[in-house]
Amino acid sequence: MTDSLPLTSLSARLAEHASALASAARSPLTAPDYLELVRRAQEIDGLAGQVLKLCVQQSRDAGHTWQEVGDLLGVTRQAAFQRFGKPIDPRTGEPMDKTVHMTDAAERALDIVTAVLEGRMDDARPSFNAEVLAAFTDEVRGNALATVAGLVGAFEGFGDGEPFVRRIGDHTVVDIPLRYETGEMKARVAFDMDEKVGGMHILPPETP
Template identity: 30%
Template sequence: MDEIQIAKSSLDAAKAQLREAVRQARRDGRTWADIGQTLGMSRQAAFKRFGEVTNPATGQTIEGAVMSIEKIRTLTEQVFNYISAAEYESLEPLMHPDVRSELPAPLIAETWARVLADVGAKESYSDTHVSFPAGERIEEDDQLLGTVVGVTTLQCEAGEVMGRVAFDDQLRVVGLLLVDPAQSPLPF
């Protein structure tokens, strides 16, 4: 167990060292594109992982939330379980109030009916993962700014549908998308 603790401490120290190196690069005038390229990710991914934003109304730094990838994967599938079972009253508490008003139950039901007509009933999920809105996967829990997207492939009777759920930093649904897996580009 000691070796596990030592490895965990080393990993935490390396993450802190990387965060500080990114902060120093920003202070030195490096762009998010430069940092992203060095880290093998997009500038948006680099910013969402390491960025710091000041709220102009309060003057305080907006801290990124540590997001649990497993929780987001679970919530993503739960959202589509509720939709496919027409349990809209269970879905509503997960949704941001603004989204609730823009995506009322009748609209979600109508959209799901079109999915059923195209590919049949949902049978299972595959490749459920978390990504940035631009599509880059997030592989581990991390402190992130802003919106992340839970992505899954709904395996249906006669085909597949990609389901995307955008979550804010409080894990509220701020967007829903059901599309053909080959659809491109995607709005989030």
């Protein structure tokens, strides 16, 4: 598996795949097989992600801070840690599982956020856990949306980016870009271990 390869080997494989892609794309003899180019590019994307992850790990081992890593990547130190860190579960002393097991988390979150924004709470509520179901009344929804409107104006639609899904502790968290009259925001939906909504917020896009 590529996860266990050293940085030199991963970098060499990345260079080989990039060179092969460049050769296939610029072949003067025949038109390229565009699906084959997609396949090669996907391989490169996966390898590049592994190289980046290993470089971050080695930077941390060398004593660089999460702030330095985040500044270099253009994200907050918390966002860098969430993506590349290896948090330890204080309950067990073991590394926490960061694997996203909900394969439909993005689609479900998008449906739920759409229902809430459109006022179709009867469609959204079956996805809530007991705590959210009790707390997220129509009044709470209205007050929250009014607060957001006071900050950035009217909701205009979903942003251009794809939903961002990751595992944080025991929750699967999905961030969905939103577009408002005077700025960008994001909806955050947190699914608990039973795959029920355990939290929902509208936040500034820079919130980690």
